[in-house]
Every structure is written in C-alpha cells, then in structure tokens.
Amino acid sequence: MSGNLSILAAEPAKAGFGLRARAFAAQNKLFVIGIVIFSVILLASIFAEWIVPYSPTRIAFADKLQPPSLEHWMGTDKFGRDIFSRVLVGGQTSMMVGAFVTFLAIVIGVPIGLVSGYFGGWIDNLLMRFSDVFLAFPPLLLPISIVAALGPGLNNAMIALAVSWFPWYARITRGAVMRVRKELYVDAARAMGVSHARIMIRHITPNSLTPIIVQGSMDFGFTILAAASLSFIGLGARPPTIEWGLMAANSRTQFLEHWWTALCPGFAIFLTVLAVNLMGDGLRDVLDPKHGTSE
Amino acid sequence: MTGPILQITDLKVEFPGLVRNVRALRGVDLVLHKGQIVGLVGESGSGKSLTALACLGLVPNSGRVSGSIMLDGFEVVGRGELELGRLRGGVAAMIFQNPMRALNPFFTVGQQMVEVIRCHRPFGRTEAVEAASEGLRDVQMPDPEIALGKYPHQMSGGQIQRVMIALGLACRPRLLIADECTTALDVTVQAQILVLLRELTVSHDLSVLFITHDLSVVATVCDRVAVMYAGEVVENGSVTDVFADPLHPYTRKLMSTVPTLGRAGGELESIRGQVPDLALPLTGCTFCDRCDDALDVCAATPPGMRRYRADHQAACHDTARRMDVE
Amino acid sequence: MIKYIASRLILMVGILFGVLTITFFLGRVLPASPANLILGDRPTAEQIVRAEEELGLNKPLLVQYGLYLEQVARGDLGTSLRTDVPVIVEIRNRMGATIELTTLAIIIVIVIGIPLGVLSAVRQNSLVDNIARAGAVGGVAIPVFLLAMILQIIFYGQLNWLPLQGRMDSEILLDVEFPRTTGLFLIDTLMAGEWRAFKSALLHLVMPTLTLAIVTLASVTRITRNMMVEVLGEEYIRTAFAYGVPRRSIYYRHALKATLIPMMTIIGLTYGILLGGSVVVEFLFDWPGLGGFLVLSIVQNDFPAVLGTTFFLAATYLGINLIVDLLYFVVDPRLRAQ
Numbered sequence: 001m002s003g004n005l006s007i008l009a010a011e012p013a014k015a016g017f018g019l020r021a022r023a024f025a026a027q028n029k030l031f032v033i034g035i036v037i038f039s040v041i042l043l044a045s046i047f048a049e050w051i052v053p054y055s056p057t058r059i060a061f062a063d064k065l066q067p068p069s070l071e072h073w074m075g076t077d078k079f080g081r082d083i084f085s086r087v088l089v090g091g092q093t094s095m096m097v098g099a100f101v102t103f104l105a106i107v108i109g110v111p112i113g114l115v116s117g118y119f120g121g122w123i124d125n126l127l128m129r130f131s132d133v134f135l136a137f138p139p140l141l142l143p144i145s146i147v148a149a150l151g152p153g154l155n156n157a158m159i160a161l162a163v164s165w166f167p168w169y170a171r172i173t174r175g176a177v178m179r180v181r182k183e184l185y186v187d188a189a190r191a192m193g194v195s196h197a198r199i200m201i202r203h204i205t206p207n208s209l210t211p212i213i214v215q216g217s218m219d220f221g222f223t224i225l226a227a228a229s230l231s232f233i234g235l236g237a238r239p240p241t242i243e244w245g246l247m248a249a250n251s252r253t254q255f256l257e258h259w260w261t262a263l264c265p266g267f268a269i270f271l272t273v274l275a276v277n278l279m280g281d282g283l284r285d286v287l288d289p290k291h292g293t294s295e
Numbered sequence: 296m297t298g299p300i301l302q303i304t305d306l307k308v309e310f311p312g313l314v315r316n317v318r319a320l321r322g323v324d325l326v327l328h329k330g331q332i333v334g335l336v337g338e339s340g341s342g343k344s345l346t347a348l349a350c351l352g353l354v355p356n357s358g359r360v361s362g363s364i365m366l367d368g369f370e371v372v373g374r375g376e377l378e379l380g381r382l383r384g385g386v387a388a389m390i391f392q393n394p395m396r397a398l399n400p401f402f403t404v405g406q407q408m409v410e411v412i413r414c415h416r417p418f419g420r421t422e423a424v425e426a427a428s429e430g431l432r433d434v435q436m437p438d439p440e441i442a443l444g445k446y447p448h449q450m451s452g453g454q455i456q457r458v459m460i461a462l463g464l465a466c467r468p469r470l471l472i473a474d475e476c477t478t479a480l481d482v483t484v485q486a487q488i489l490v491l492l493r494e495l496t497v498s499h500d501l502s503v504l505f506i507t508h509d510l511s512v513v514a515t516v517c518d519r520v521a522v523m524y525a526g527e528v529v530e531n532g533s534v535t536d537v538f539a540d541p542l543h544p545y546t547r548k549l550m551s552t553v554p555t556l557g558r559a560g561g562e563l564e565s566i567r568g569q570v571p572d573l574a575l576p577l578t579g580c581t582f583c584d585r586c587d588d589a590l591d592v593c594a595a596t597p598p599g600m601r602r603y604r605a606d607h608q609a610a611c612h613d614t615a616r617r618m619d620v621e
Numbered sequence: 622m623i624k625y626i627a628s629r630l631i632l633m634v635g636i637l638f639g640v641l642t643i644t645f646f647l648g649r650v651l652p653a654s655p656a657n658l659i660l661g662d663r664p665t666a667e668q669i670v671r672a673e674e675e676l677g678l679n680k681p682l683l684v685q686y687g688l689y690l691e692q693v694a695r696g697d698l699g700t701s702l703r704t705d706v707p708v709i710v711e712i713r714n715r716m717g718a719t720i721e722l723t724t725l726a727i728i729i730v731i732v733i734g735i736p737l738g739v740l741s742a743v744r745q746n747s748l749v750d751n752i753a754r755a756g757a758v759g760g761v762a763i764p765v766f767l768l769a770m771i772l773q774i775i776f777y778g779q780l781n782w783l784p785l786q787g788r789m790d791s792e793i794l795l796d797v798e799f800p801r802t803t804g805l806f807l808i809d810t811l812m813a814g815e816w817r818a819f820k821s822a823l824l825h826l827v828m829p830t831l832t833l834a835i836v837t838l839a840s841v842t843r844i845t846r847n848m849m850v851e852v853l854g855e856e857y858i859r860t861a862f863a864y865g866v867p868r869r870s871i872y873y874r875h876a877l878k879a880t881l882i883p884m885m886t887i888i889g890l891t892y893g894i895l896l897g898g899s900v901v902v903e904f905l906f907d908w909p910g911l912g913g914f915l916v917l918s919i920v921q922n923d924f925p926a927v928l929g930t931t932f933f934l935a936a937t938y939l940g941i942n943l944i945v946d947l948l949y950f951v952v953d954p955r956l957r958a959q
C-alpha cells in the first residue's frame with residue numbers, strides 16, 4: 001500500500017529477531033502449531049523403538065481388547081498387543097511412505113516437466129498428453145488398479161501412488177520452466193554456449209523449487225491418507241507390517257464394541273495429516289504471499 | 296456561494312500492525328473549489344492514491360482513518376457503508392488506473408452502466424439505457440449503442456477508459472477523482488483523454504482531482520497543483536505560480552528530473568536517497584535527508600505550511616528563511 | 622465454438638485410449654504370470670483352461686491388445702470370471718447404487734459447502750469464517766474410514782438408530798417387489814408406493830452419504846472460500862464499490878458470476894473425488910455399487926471385471942470434465958469471442 005522500503009533496509013536494529021519471531025508466530029499461529037505437532041510425531045516415529053512401553057508384537061491373549069487405561073494408553077487389540085506401541089511404530093511406516101512416495105513422484109515428475117517446458121513444441125505436447133492420461137483417473141482409482149496389477153503390498157502401493165502423482169509435479173515444473181525460459185539470462189547463457197542440460201539444472205531448477213516444495217508438503221499428507229486407505233481395503237500394507245490403515249482394517253470385527261481398536265490408529269492418521277497440512281499451508285503462505293486474504 | 300467541493304483537513308491514515316505501524320497519511324490538508332482541476336502529484340508511496348480512496352471511504356479495512364473530509368458539505372470520515380454508497384458515484388466518482396481490469400469481464404459495458412445509473416437515479420430500464428447511451432456519446436465514444444452491448448475484453452484500453460469516465464459522469468457527480476487514469480494508456484490516447492476531461496469540466500460543471508506522478512500532465516490540464524511527499528502535502532498553489540517558482544526543494548527536484556526535449560547535454564538529475572519508511576515516527580521535515588538545502592532546524596522541527604502568495608503555499612524552513620529575508 | 626468442442630472430443634478420445642492402454646498393460650504385462658494372478662491361489666484345472674481361452678493368453682501381446690481394443694469398441698468389456706456375467710451387465714446393475722450415493726452426497730456438498738465458502742469469504746476472520754476454516758482443515762485430514770467407523774459406532778453401535786451396512790434390509794429386499802426403473806432405490810420405491818422399502822433405503826443411505834459428504838465438504842468449502850477471496854480482491858469489485866453498488870449486489874451478482882467457472886471445475890473435480898472415495902465407503906458399508914464391485918473383483922482376481930470397471934469409472938470422470946469444459950462457454954463471454 002504505502003512505504004516501499006522493507007523493515008530491514010530502513011532500520012535493521014529496530015525490530016530484533018525476538019520481536020520478529022514472535023510477530024511471525026502470532027500471525028501464523030497455525031503454521032507453528034503444525035510444525036510443533038509434526039516434529040513431535042516425527043521424533044516419536046524415529047525413536048519409536050526406544051520409547052515404546054511394550055513390544056509392538058508382544059502377544060498376550062490374557063490382556064486382549066482392554067480399553068485405554070494407565071497401563072495401555074490406547075488399549076489393546078484382539079491379540080493383546082499394546083495399541084499405543086503399535087501406533088508409534090506405525091508412525092515410522094507412514095512417515096516413510098509419505099517421504100518415499102513424494103520423493104519418487106518428484107523424481108519422476110520434475111525431469112519430465114523440465115524437458116517439457118524447456119523444449120516446448122511436440123515434445124511438450126507428447127509429454128503433457130501422456131501426463132494427462134494419468135490425471136484422467138479419479139483419485140485413488142489409478143493406484144488401486146496399479147496395485148491390483150502388481151499385487152498387494154506396501155512397496156507396490158508406494159510405487160502405485162508415486163506413479164499416480166508425478167503428473168502434478170511435471171505440470172508445476174513445466175509452468176515454472178516456461179516462465180523462467182523467457183528470461184533474458186537464459187538466452188545469454190545459450191549464446192555463451194552453455195548446454196541445455198546445464199541451463200536447466202543451474203538456472204531453472206532453483207526457480208521452480210518453491211512451488212514444488214509447497215506442493216510436496218501438501219502431498220505428504222495426502223499420501224499418508226491414500227496409503228492408509230489402500231491398506232484398509234487390503235491393497236496396501238500386509239501383516240506383519242505395522243501400518244495405521246491396516247490396524248484399522250484388522251479391527252473391523254471388533255470395533256463396534258471396542259472403539260479404541262479402530263479409532264486410535266485412525267486418530268493418529270488424522271493428527272499427522274492435520275499437522276502436515278497446517279505446515280504445508282503455512283509454508284505456502286510464507287513462500288507465496290499472493291495466497292493471503294484480500295482487504 | 297457554497298463552500299469548497301472538497302475539503303480535507305488533517306487527514307491521517309494508519310495501518311497498525313504487530314511489528315510495524317505504518318503511518319501512510321500524516322495530516323493531509325487539501326481544498327478544491329467548484330470548477331477547478333487540481334493535480335495531486337508525488338512519487339509512488341507518497342499517499343496520493345490513498346488520499347483519493349479516503350475521499351470515498353474506500354480505505355482498506357485494516358486502515359484507521361482520522362481527520363476530516365468534507366465532500367460537498369458531507370463529512371466522509373466515520374460514515375457508514377449505506378451512506379457512503381450514496382455518496383459514491385452520486386457526489387464524487389473515481390476513475391481508476393488500470394482500465395482493463397476495472398470492469399467486470401462477465402457483464403457487458405451496458406449492463407454495468409445501467410446498474411450503476413439505477414443505483415443513483417430513479418430510472419427504469421429503458422431510461423437507464425438511454426442515459427448510458429448519452430453518457431457514452433458525451434465521452435465521444437464512436438457508435439455508443441453498439442458499445443453498450445460489448446464486453447470489456449472486446450474494447451481497447453482507451454475505449455474502456457472513456458467508458459469509465461462515462462460511468463463516472465453517469466450519476467452527475469460534482470467531483471471526479473482521476474487516479475493515474477492515463478498512466479496505462481499510450482501517449483496519443485492519453486492526450487485525447489486529457490482534452491476530453493477538460494471539456495467535460497465545462498460542459499458538466501465538474502471539479503476534478505487529478506492524481507498523477509507525471510508533471511507534464513499537470514501542466515497541460517490542471518489549474519492548481521498540490522505536491523505530496525511521505526504522506527503530507529508539502530506545497531500547493533496555482534500551476535502557473537508553482538511551476539514558475541517552486542518553493543519546496545522536493546518540488547524543485549521533481550521538476551528538474553523531467554527531461555526536456557531540446558535541452559541538450561547536462562546530466563539527468565535524480566533525487567538522492569529513498570522515500571523514508573513510513574512505519575517510523577519521523578521528526579522534523581520528512582524530506583530532510585534528501586534535501587540539498589537542509590538547515591539544522593529541519594531535522595528537529597517539522598515545517599508548517601505558510602502562504603507566500605495569494606495562491607501558493609509551501610512547508611519548508613529554508614523557503615521561510617529566504618522569503619522572509621527578501 | 623464447434624472447433625473447440627470437436628478438439629475437446631478428440632482429446633478425450635485420445636486420453637481414453639491412453640487410459641485403456643494403461644489398464645490393459647497393467648493386467649497383461651506387469652505380473653509375471655497373468656494367469657496365476659487372475660486365478661488366485663488354488664485354481665482348478667477348469668479355471669485355468671477357461672482363463673487362458675478367455676484372455677487369449679496364448680497369442681502375442683500386440684494381438685491381444687488389438688483384440689481388446691476391438692472388443693471395447695464393440696461395447697464389450699469382457700466377462701466376469703467370477704460370476705460369468707458380462708462386465709457391462711454387472712456395471713449396469715450396480716451403477717444405480719453408486720449414482721444414488723454420489724449424487725446425494727454431491728447435493729449436500731453443493732448446498733452446504735458453497736454458501737458456506739461464500740459466507741466465509743465475505744466475512745473474513747469472523748466466527749463463521751474461523752469455524753468453517755477449522756472444519757475444512759480438519760475435514761481434509763480425516764481418513765474416510767475413520768469417519769465412517771465413528772458414525773457406525775455412534776449411530777449403530779450406541780444409538781441403534783441406523784443400520785450398519787447394505788442398501789436395504791434383506792427381509793424387505795426379499796419380500797417387497799419394486800421395479801428397478803431408475804436403479805435409484807429412493808425413487809423406485811416411491812414410484813412403486815412401497816413405503817417400508819423407501820424408509821429402509823433412506824435409513825441405509827444416511828451414513829454412507831454423510832461420510833462421503835463430510836469429507837468432500839471440507840475440500841469444497843475451502844476451495845470456494847479461497848476462490849471467492851481472490852475474486853473479491855479483483856479490481857472490478859473495487860470499481861463496483863466505488864460507484865455505490867450495494868453490497869448484496871456486489872457479492873451475489875458480480876462476485877458470484879466470476880466464481881462460476883472455477884466453481885464448475887470444482888464440481889467436476891468433486892465428482893472425481895467422490896468416485897474415488899466411494900470405493901472405500903462402498904467397501905465399508907457393503908454398498909452394492911461400482912466401487913465395492915471393484916474391490917471385490919480385485920480381491921477375487923477377477924481381472925476382466927477390474928479392467929472393465931476401472932475403464933468405466935475413468936471414462937465417466939472424463940465425461941464429466943468434458944461437460945464442465947463445454948459449460949464454460951455458456952458462462953464466460955471471453956471464450957465465446959473467437
């Protein structure tokens with residue numbers, strides 16, 4: 001609106017780091033909450049093996065189907081296993097799934113987008129039509145059919161999800177590339193004989209990073225949800241893998257009388273995805289201020 | 296004889312924030328009499344657009360407005376939306392900078408004009424369409440009836456700007472506020488619009504507040520000019536007086552930075568330094584840091600507005616010192 | 622404009638073709654031995670022979686592909702290995718269930734979600750806005766099966782108000798005769814005047830529809846709000862304010878028209894989400910629709926059924942998107958000018 005100097009240029013000492021950090025936190029409360037929750041979950045997942053109160057595979061029929069109590073914070077399942085411990089370990093699975101799928105989708109999608117956007121023309125057309133085919137499926141349908149073909153299992157599910165998601169990254173990258181390609185310094189680099197590949201990697205990729213990071217952080221959550229859903233219908237993780245969706249699926253015969261067997265792993269998913277989404281939203285607000293509220 | 300059409304007294308607009316409290320307007324005083332075309336000049340960030348918005352109560356919700364704006368005798372500051380709605384378009388109308396985005400692309404020009412007309416005058420549909428046609432004719436739009444049926448994307452920037460002017464006039468306002476309305480147009484079109492505006496002030500008994508950063512436009516079209524810097528008016532007066540003898544160092548600098556054809560050689564002047572951060576409470580004169588003629592007193596005390604001629608005022612310690620001596 | 626429609630149609634056919642190719646290759650190329658996969662764990666000799674014949678697995682791959690394409694062009698999506706009924710017939714029989722479910726869900730979503738999103742944008746940072754946004758953020762994070770199970774626990778387990786699964790009480794289904802004219806039980810039972818059946822159908826619909834609706838509502842509300850906020854920031858909205866156009870008019874005429882196009886895209890996308898989400902919901906509630914059929918077929922390794930149903934669902938989704946694209950012409954004058 002008015003005043004066109006940033007606070008740093010005018011008065012660097014005026015607003016110290018502490019004040020700025022607090023202002024940031026106050027304006028982006030949700031972002032901070034998301035980061036905090038996610039960090040807790042992440043740490044809990046990483047150190048799950050050390051902090052579990054019971055072994056997640058310890059079977060004890062005598063204790064089966066106990067409601068949540070002080071000994072078993074989330075109760076026990078039909079085999080007497082401590083659900084809280086299993087949830088903690090399941091966190092490892094979900095984190096890994098989220099990271100791996102997003103990573104793989106990026107690794108597949110970004111190069112395609114780079115090539116497509118940079119060269120344009122028939123290459124662009126071909127690659128984008130190819131991606132369009134993947135986008136033509138309603139969500140979840142394609143992963144389901146890929147897993148159907150490959151056979152159930154967490155690895156196949158992850159591959160299926162990554163393959164279904166790469167088109168988004170291809171599109172984002174392509175868009176960013178096309179914007180940057182018009183910049184003069186790209187022409188200048190070409191004129192100096194820098195190879196196509198070099199230009200793409202050194203000049204264009206850094207500029208496309210922001211939307212990719214934003215999309216990736218949002219996808220992380222959806223990946224976890226999708227993987228859990230796949231496991232729930234029997235197409236994802238299989239025993240003895242410990243996964244939240246699978247835990248919910250296994251509880252189907254008892255959950256009506258023993259709500260904790262289904263709701264606890266379900267809640268874990270909810271909390272994790274919520275935290276990730278809040279983080280993703282916050283990240284997007286920070287990196288891409290156009291998404292703010294209007295006046 | 297009624298009072299001035301626009302009287303702004305000590306207008307302050309603040310945007311409070313957690314870390315920064317931006318004081319965008321710091322006590323603006325401005326008077327516009329009937330039939331005058333007054334130019335409001337300044338760099339971007341000086342607050343000229345904000346002043347215009349404030350006149351119609353269009354300051355964004357996050358801003359806090361204090362002071363007084365009398366629009367044809369009505370106080371604008373503190374009014375509710377309903378009352379403001381009647382003022383807007385009816386008493387004063389605003390024309391914005393970017394014509395291509397100013398109209399809704401989903402409705403025809405005619406539909407939008409008719410809508411606005413019917414908000415302010417008790418016309419039925421046919422009458423309103425007639426009025427719209429007539430309005431377009433007044434702004435010299437070729438084939439007004441056809442134009443009414445067009446969508447904004449089917450028109451050029453110059454044509455849309457004419458439509459905007461027609462829209463502005465359609466409700467017979469007393470004051471037209473033109474905010475950089477020729478900046479987005481090319482030079483020939485710009486000239487046509489300026490000529491049109493001049494004619495309309497006579498034919499429609501209009502007063503105009505013309506906001507721009509372009510001094511040549513001011514020289515062409517305005518009777519009086521007010522110069523803004525960092526949220527305040529630093530100099531105002533008749534165009535002849537101000538251009539002949541600019542009393543404020545900032546005004547002098549502005550004039551010298553305009554390159555003139557025919558004056559060969561010499562460096563292109565620029566004003567050193569940058570516009571101050573409006574979040575800081577500035578002591579003394581806001582222009583002090585960039586002023587070549589700064590005195591010791593300038594950093595400590597803000598200069599008040601002083602009248603030096605019948606229609607020429609400025610706020611500058613150095614000027615006061617010089618003029619008093621002479 | 623004709624050109625546009627034609628080009629979109631060609632594009633759609635091309636994509637369908639791609640979809641078909643992918644689903645085909647998924648089945649035939651990827652598993653080491655398609656026959657084994659399809660036949661499951663303990664195939665009988667009969668099944669092996671029939672499968673090989675059925676699938677033409679003894680012929681070269683490209684020939685198989687060509688044959689399949691030809692088959693589909695004729696409208697034949699193969700025959701279910703499990704039930705021995707043509708896949709197309711199975712689809713037709715189950716379509717109604719899915720349509721009823723998704724249509725009801727989408728109506729709820731549109732009727733609640735869009736006005737809520739608009740209200741949220743118009744009164745930013747008010748209580749309504751904050752609740753709506755909180756709900757949206759939460760709703761998007763909740764797994765579909767969790768929500769379904771919670772509903773089941775509350776409304777069936779604790780309160781016993783609603784039935785657990787299925788589309789209608791089995792006794793009523795067996796006793797009462799009503800012609801399946803539309804395939805939508807609510808309508809068919811009403812038309813036949815069968816009150817008990819209608820009530821049963823309605824009760825059975827509540828939980829699955831609610832589940833689908835709530836999850837989708839979250840996305841739609843959020844997207845609508847964001848869209849509306851963006852539109853409200855547009856310059857022409859400011860012009861309308863500057864000319865004294867009343868608030869209501871600005872929101873419901875100017876802003877709403879601008880949001881129509883993205884809105885239609887959202888509705889198209891929403892249908893897609895619903896089609897995808899319905900798989901899980903149908904599975905959970907034992908709902909005899911296409912999603913449930915898909916999962917069942919996968920579990921039973923009924924490959925033609927999987928292939929056919931996937932293709933059908935994808936084609937439907939594409940079709941909806943095509944219709945949305947064409948509707949743009951009606952709404953956006955900028956497109957009409959060629």
